[in-house]
Amino acid sequence: MKFTLKIWRQQGPHDAGRLVDYETEEVSPDMSFLEMLDGVNQRLILKGEDPVAFEHDCREGICGSCSLVINGVPHGPERGMATCQLYMRRFSGGDVITIEPWRARAFPIVKDLVVDRSALDRLMQAGGYISVNTGGAVDGNVLLIGKEQAETAMDAASCIGCGACVAACKNASATLFVAAKIAHLGTVPQGKPERARRVAAMMEAMDREGFGVCGNQYECEAVCPKRISTRFIAVLNREYLRAGLVEAGSPGKPDPLQAESD
Amino acid sequence: MTLDPKIPPGPLETKWDRRRFTERLVSPGNKRRLNIIVVGTGLAGASAASTLGQLGYQVECFCSQDSPRRAHSIAAQGGINAAKNYQDDGDSVARLFYDTLKGGDFRSREANVYRLAQVSTQIIDQCVALGVPFAREYGGQLANRSFGGVQVARTFYCRGQTGQQLLLGAYSALCWQIERGQVTMRPRTEMLDLIVIDGHARGIVVRDLVTGRITAHMAQAVVLATGGYGNVYYRSTNASSCNVTATFRAWKHGAAFANPCFTQIHPTAIPPVDTHQAKLTLMSESLRNDGRLWVPIAPADRRLPEEIPLSERDYFLERRYPRFGNLVPRDVASRAVKAMCDEGRGVGPGGHGVYLDFADVIERQGLGVVQERYGNLFEMYQRITGEDAYRVPMRIYPAPHYTMGGLWVDYNLMSTIPGLFVIGEANFADHGANRLGASSLMQGLADGYFILPYTMGHYLASAPPSPSAEEQRASCAAVERVTGQVANLLRANGRRTAASFHREVGKILWDHCGMARSRTGLTGALEAIPALREEFWRDVAVPGSGEAFNQELEYAGRVADFLEFAELLCHDALHREESCGAHFREEYQTTDGEPQRDDDRFAHVAAWEYRRKESPVLHKEPLVFEFVQPTTRSYQ
Ligand SMILES: Cc1cc2nc3c(=O)[nH]c(=O)nc-3n(C[C@H](O)[C@H](O)[C@H](O)COP(=O)(O)OP(=O)(O)OC[C@H]3O[C@@H](n4cnc5c(N)ncnc54)[C@H](O)[C@@H]3O)c2cc1C
Numbered sequence: 100m101k102f103t104l105k106i107w108r109q110q111g112p113h114d115a116g117r118l119v120d121y122e123t124e125e126v127s128p129d130m131s132f133l134e135m136l137d138g139v140n141q142r143l144i145l146k147g148e149d150p151v152a153f154e155h156d157c158r159e160g161i162c163g164s165c166s167l168v169i170n171g172v173p174h175g176p177e178r179g180m181a182t183c184q185l186y187m188r189r190f191s192g193g194d195v196i197t198i199e200p201w202r203a204r205a206f207p208i209v210k211d212l213v214v215d216r217s218a219l220d221r222l223m224q225a226g227g228y229i230s231v232n233t234g235g236a237v238d239g240n241v242l243l244i245g246k247e248q249a250e251t252a253m254d255a256a257s258c259i260g261c262g263a264c265v266a267a268c269k270n271a272s273a274t275l276f277v278a279a280k281i282a283h284l285g286t287v288p289q290g291k292p293e294r295a296r297r298v299a300a301m302m303e304a305m306d307r308e309g310f311g312v313c314g315n316q317y318e319c320e321a322v323c324p325k326r327i328s329t330r331f332i333a334v335l336n337r338e339y340l341r342a343g344l345v346e347a348g349s350p351g352k353p354d355p356l357q358a359e360s361d
Numbered sequence: 362m363t364l365d366p367k368i369p370p371g372p373l374e375t376k377w378d379r380r381r382f383t384e385r386l387v388s389p390g391n392k393r394r395l396n397i398i399v400v401g402t403g404l405a406g407a408s409a410a411s412t413l414g415q416l417g418y419q420v421e422c423f424c425s426q427d428s429p430r431r432a433h434s435i436a437a438q439g440g441i442n443a444a445k446n447y448q449d450d451g452d453s454v455a456r457l458f459y460d461t462l463k464g465g466d467f468r469s470r471e472a473n474v475y476r477l478a479q480v481s482t483q484i485i486d487q488c489v490a491l492g493v494p495f496a497r498e499y500g501g502q503l504a505n506r507s508f509g510g511v512q513v514a515r516t517f518y519c520r521g522q523t524g525q526q527l528l529l530g531a532y533s534a535l536c537w538q539i540e541r542g543q544v545t546m547r548p549r550t551e552m553l554d555l556i557v558i559d560g561h562a563r564g565i566v567v568r569d570l571v572t573g574r575i576t577a578h579m580a581q582a583v584v585l586a587t588g589g590y591g592n593v594y595y596r597s598t599n600a601s602s603c604n605v606t607a608t609f610r611a612w613k614h615g616a617a618f619a620n621p622c623f624t625q626i627h628p629t630a631i632p633p634v635d636t637h638q639a640k641l642t643l644m645s646e647s648l649r650n651d652g653r654l655w656v657p658i659a660p661a662d663r664r665l666p667e668e669i670p671l672s673e674r675d676y677f678l679e680r681r682y683p684r685f686g687n688l689v690p691r692d693v694a695s696r697a698v699k700a701m702c703d704e705g706r707g708v709g710p711g712g713h714g715v716y717l718d719f720a721d722v723i724e725r726q727g728l729g730v731v732q733e734r735y736g737n738l739f740e741m742y743q744r745i746t747g748e749d750a751y752r753v754p755m756r757i758y759p760a761p762h763y764t765m766g767g768l769w770v771d772y773n774l775m776s777t778i779p780g781l782f783v784i785g786e787a788n789f790a791d792h793g794a795n796r797l798g799a800s801s802l803m804q805g806l807a808d809g810y811f812i813l814p815y816t817m818g819h820y821l822a823s824a825p826p827s828p829s830a831e832e833q834r835a836s837c838a839a840v841e842r843v844t845g846q847v848a849n850l851l852r853a854n855g856r857r858t859a860a861s862f863h864r865e866v867g868k869i870l871w872d873h874c875g876m877a878r879s880r881t882g883l884t885g886a887l888e889a890i891p892a893l894r895e896e897f898w899r900d901v902a903v904p905g906s907g908e909a910f911n912q913e914l915e916y917a918g919r920v921a922d923f924l925e926f927a928e929l930l931c932h933d934a935l936h937r938e939e940s941c942g943a944h945f946r947e948e949y950q951t952t953d954g955e956p957q958r959d960d961d962r963f964a965h966v967a968a969w970e971y972r973r974k975e976s977p978v979l980h981k982e983p984l985v986f987e988f989v990q991p992t993t994r995s996y997q
């Protein structure tokens with residue numbers, strides 16, 4: 100099979116970008132999408148031209164590096180997978196394939212298809228953790244966690260932090276990303292003491308970093324390679340509301356909702 | 362060069378306590394004034410950087426990915442071991458110690474391995490405290506599975522994404538310390554050199570991968586947590602950015618490199634289909650809990666698997682190793698798979714594969730159970746091969762996976778350069794000649810959370826202050842040196858891509874220093890590699906400039922180091938005239954193909970010293986077994 104690729108080329112954050120056409124050589128259906136791009140780059144290098152910059156590392160759908168918008172859809176046509184898990188057998192020979200970077204205010208372009216996603220790290224730094232010191236933790240079986248609860252936490256924690264949810268959202272919101280973290284840490288008992296502070300801090304950071312607000316369109320769920328469910332957004336909203344109530348209570352007093360909800 | 366392992370005296374059980382007690386401490390006030398550099402944010406680096414930050418040190422942490430959360434540890438699938446004995450199946454610290462020592466074919470230090478088993482239990486508690494959602498039983502207790510080379514269930518897991526969850530735990534702790542201002546994080550930055558002043562590690566030179574700027578960063582101590590070098594084989598199960606650059610360049614400054622030829626070839630990866638394939642995908646060892654390996658009894662049998670009746674199948678691991686069956690250690694399983702394929706009984710394209718079959722467990726326990734246990738792995742398999750492994754057996758083939766070798770470190774995890782510490786897969790310490798499954802995550806977190814933060818204090822409390830005038834001079838010189846190296850890569854302007862050289866050196870190693878090695882093969886490799894390296898410097902094509910984001914330049918630099926490092930690997934394999942663990946020398950085997958270890962001549966760690974323009978020099982650290990008698994490793 101052969102393909103025509105229309106690839107976004109942009110030298111740096113402040114340059115104007117444009118789509119450039121490339122013809123592939125013969126591509127086998129067993130090749131991954133990224134291996135197909137490797138092939139294009141090898142030829143560009145031999146011609147003395149600048150290869151296309153794109154991110155990848157694990158190539159098995161877990162590190163969250165790969166990040167291509169393929170024919171207008173983050174991570175391409177297949178649901179529930181990252182770009183690196185897409186194989187050329189999904190396409191038909193002769194197809195024209197458009198490849199673009201994540202586009203979002205919070206993700207400036209570094210070069211070509213590579214964007215700067217450090218804003219997601221800063222959301223995590225704002226509160227996406229349980230602040231316990233190393234050492235002195237109690238035995239792992241002291242607090243029992245029911246199987247279902249553990250599975251729910253794991254569903255939320257599966258997020259690979261690729262940012263496809265942001266790229267798919269008209270408002271470029273990181274709500275699903277934040278919701279997944281809030282739901283994960285809020286589901287396990289170890290995360291409960293800080294839940295009010297955590298959600299407030301992460302929501303504030305989302306605003307600060309230039310992410311938009313959730314428009315309830317759920318394009319995020321449709322492109323998420325780990326199929327993170329938007330029901331976690333409902334959890335996030337509940338937690339946020341709850342945090343507001345907690346804050347309204349007088350400082351120093353015990354968390355009024357803590358006792359009843361745990 | 363002297364190799365003093367600094368093992369504390371006394372009984373095995375109290376060595377670590379004794380070391381912690383006799384060690385000097387740094388006062389809280391002084392910690393604030395001490396800077397530490399940590400390179401790498403995998404399990405080892407992230408856990409070390411966050412813990413050191415929490416202790417009050419000023420930490421500067423580097424990684425090459427755009428986010429610390431994307432370090433290669435994220436890809437670990439199967440699980441992490443700990444001697445919790447929650448299953449009450451006879452596990453204990455002593456048993457985990459013994460299994461690991463035996464699994465490594467008695468080529469590791471007793472004291473290190475014992476300490477690893479001791480702290481393993483704390484790791485699980487720490488991870489739970491950080492919110493890691495380990496698999497649980499219905500009653501709420503932590504669940505376990507089994508891994509190869511052991512007869513107990515001591516592996517903790519988060520579906521098939523254990524590395525991801527453990528790393529996200531360590532990363533979240535790191536995020537907290539970044540927020541507190543204790544850690545300064547520098548992602549998209551690659552370490553290209555070490556700065557040594559008066560014999561002590563005092564800093565590193567890095568290249569900012571976005572701007573291309575090359576700068577020096579100084580500190581009172583440097584920690585390398587830069588992972589393994591499995592990618593020297595070109596195709597491996599490792600992430601594409603895994604490399605040897607940081608440890609290799611430290612080697613050139615005097616850090617001994619230990620046992621480089623101990624490289625693990627994992628038995629169960631998806632077989633490669635064509636030469637353009639960039640990586641191999643692992644199918645977790647946990648699958649061998651339930652999957653059975655087999656090949657047709659008749660060579661070149663082209664029937665579909667379902668057409669081959671039971672009586673014409675050879676469940677070769679169960680036949681050869683009845684006691685451990687499909688759960689023999691990786692090196693044993695890989696060699697057995699290779700033997701089947703060499704006999705012409707391999708299946709799939711080119712006969713490079715054997716079946717891993719789940720029909721029995723599906724019949725016994727139902728599809729649902731298998732889906733719940735391994736769903737994501739089956740899905741991954743289907744995406745890559747287009748086949749449904751619930752209905753037809755998987756095909757698997759060995760692939761380079763992990764490197765037991767690494768920079769030599771003493772009991773305190775310090776290399777032969779004072780002030781340079783090495784943790785995680787980057788050091789050689791705990792796995793001997795073969796690592797057991799689920800033990801690397803354990804080691805990375807043991808090093809980072811629980812061992813290094815103690816031993817580092819002792820060094821800092823007793824190290825001489827850094828001469829500041831020297832610092833200025835040394836850092837300028839180092840930046841100049843690195844700038845020159847980067848320019849050299851761009852200069853050749855040749856006709857071959859870096860990948861083509863990488864593929865070629867990878868093939869040399871796979872053929873001659875892979876699952877089977879021989880004097881003739883290794884000697885040939887040692888002639889071929891320098892010639893290939895010369896051609897690289899003459900004819901490599903690296904486009905673009907050094908002062909910009911340039912992924913091909915990054916890659917070419919890593920390939921250049923692999924091309925030198927490959928030679929060291931072969932020297933080591935050639936010197937070791939025995940078969941032990943993953944190192945199988947064809948000349949040293951029994952008549953039925955089992956490896957022959959030689960404790961009289963080779964019960965040592967081979968630590969190699971760099972010499973400019975000469976062959977590397979071998980130093981030996983004898984392995985003394987005080988508590989365990991090395992036996993012939995038998996899984997039959
Ligand atoms: C597919 C797969 C599955 C696995 N499954 C398991 C399992 O189930 N259980 C188990 O115990 N083990 C498993 N392993 C092994 C285990 O994942 C690794 O050995 C371990 O994660 C290594 O961790 P680390 O912290 O030492 O290094 P890594 O996680 O490799 O991290 C290296 C870090 O160093 C940085 N770095 C490297 N070079 C430089 C440089 N020059 N400059 C700046 N930064 C640099 C990188 O950016 C990265 O942050 C698996 C491995 C693979 C490949």
Ligand code: FES
Pocket residue numbers: 154155156157158159160161162163164165181182183184
């Ligand atoms: S490259 Fe790691 S998720 Fe795609």
